[in-house]
Amino acid sequence: MIPFEIISTGSQGNAVVLNKIILVDCGVCFKKLEPYYRDLKLVLLTHIHSDHFNKTAIRKLASERPTLRFACGEWLVNDLLQCEVPARQIDVLKSRTMYNYGACNIIQFPLSHDVPNCGWMIHFPVGKVIYATDTNNLNGVSAFGYDLYLIEANYVEEDIWEKIREKEANGEYAYERRVLRTHLSKAKCDDFLVRNCTAKSHYVYMHCHRDDDDDTERNEQCTTK
Numbered sequence: 001m002i003p004f005e006i007i008s009t010g011s012q013g014n015a016v017v018l019n020k021i022i023l024v025d026c027g028v029c030f031k032k033l034e035p036y037y038r039d040l041k042l043v044l045l046t047h048i049h050s051d052h053f054n055k056t057a058i059r060k061l062a063s064e065r066p067t068l069r070f071a072c073g074e075w076l077v078n079d080l081l082q083c084e085v086p087a088r089q090i091d092v093l094k095s096r097t098m099y100n101y102g103a104c105n106i107i108q109f110p111l112s113h114d115v116p117n118c119g120w121m122i123h124f125p126v127g128k129v130i131y132a133t134d135t136n137n138l139n140g141v142s143a144f145g146y147d148l149y150l151i152e153a154n155y156v157e158e159d160i161w162e163k164i165r166e167k168e169a170n171g172e173y174a175y176e177r178r179v180l181r182t183h184l185s186k187a188k189c190d191d192f193l194v195r196n197c198t199a200k201s202h203y204v205y206m207h208c209h210r211d212d213d214d215d216t217e218r219n220e221q222c223t224t225k
Contacts, residue, residue, distance in 0.1 A: 027052040030060040045072040047117040075116035080138035080223040111135035153205035
């Protein structure tokens, strides 16, 4: 299986290292990147939310690694420039177009969120990876027979509706209603996996929902198989 390291996943920060050379999302402090950043060749960014786009860490990363490439959709270019990432290090990739980075090929694809967002398909010579979080659906996305699926499974619908009903009955604000609009349920994730996985595939449930008052570790992935 393609080597990967989940530095963090969830509302407190998101960052994954693939094959030691690619960082997907940079939503953690630079200290958490210190064991990895010297080997990186490419950073793939998805959207502007701070748990995926840590401006201080990105600024430091660009400063420490002046040859590092930052790939993104056009919606993140100005934010990268504001983080003092030189324009020469920024690659603006068009949706559903394959780009060759030598060590791998990259495809960006759109995701439905409350801000512009995308997922990534990464094709190494030894296998393929798909990464998709912070989306309401995966409509129109196909990744059959990939080796590794890093897919959001944010909530179980029955559980989150129970929380909504309980909070609203108590006159409390139910932020979970926003979660329903902006994140992927486990059922939708599982449906995507069933349609795309093969016997060789591995998957990780990413960005799993935690209550604000939950004392369990927020950044631990729920399941790896």
